[in-house]
Amino acid sequence: MKPIVAIVGRPNVGKSTLFNRIAKKRVSIVDDMPGVTRDRLYWDAEWLNHEFTMIDTGGIEIDSTDHILTQIRYQANLAIDEADVILFVTDGKAGVTFADEEIASILRHAKKPVILAVNKMDSIKDAHEIYEFYNLGLGEPTPISAANLLNLGDLLDAIVAAF
Ligand code: GDP
Ligand code: MG
Numbered sequence: 560m561k562p563i564v565a566i567v568g569r570p571n572v573g574k575s576t577l578f579n580r581i582a583k584k585r586v587s588i589v590d591d592m593p594g595v596t597r598d599r600l601y602w603d604a605e606w607l608n609h610e611f612t613m614i615d616t617g618g619i620e621i622d623s624t625d626h627i628l629t630q631i632r633y634q635a636n637l638a639i640d641e642a643d644v645i646l647f648v649t650d651g652k653a654g655v656t657f658a659d660e661e662i663a664s665i666l667r668h669a670k671k672p673v674i675l676a677v678n679k680m681d682s683i684k685d686a687h688e689i690y691e692f693y694n695l696g697l698g699e700p701t702p703i704s705a706a707n708l709l710n711l712g713d714l715l716d717a718i719v720a721a722f
Pocket of ligand 2: 574575576617618
């Protein structure tokens with residue numbers, strides 16, 4: 560079986576944008592469970608001869624009336640259960656938020672590798688925004704711009720090195 564990479568992060572950080580840049584084709588449909596739609600979540604991807612399967616946990620919604628933190632905790636734990644490598648996406652324009660700290664506190668206990676991406680670093684003048692993300696305690700953050708396709712090669716290198 561191919562390694563599974565799960566994308567985790569609070570809403571609006573750019574998970575879907577990044578996912579669409581990396582993923583190639585839909586591979587499987589898992590039966591819906593009550594209150595959980597996993598349809599269209601598993602996609603094939605490839606980088607330098609490494610094949611893997613991706614999941615965007617942001618596409619998984621439990622009861623939509625649930626609090627954002629409930630969603631985030633659920634998605635982080637799902638990634639911990641299912642993934643071989645967890646890709647945690649944050650927003651460099653917004654900076655570190657309470658929800659990011661909540662996700663980080665869950666992922667720090669995961670016995671799986673976590674790659675920390677700081678998205679929306681669209682130009683070199685945004686570079687200093689990276690430093691506060693070290694405080695999440697998940698190692699070196701990788702600055703990217705999913706929109707402008709910046710540094711995605713370095714991010715993919717870090718992902719496949721963790722397999
Ligand atoms: P998700 O909720 O985490 O899946 O986030 P989306 O992929 O839906 O993106 C949320 C918003 O951020 C959209 O308006 C995107 O166009 C925008 N966005 C995504 N990636 C980037 C980026 O690299 N730079 C900037 N400036 N905006 C981005
Ligand atoms: Mg999304």
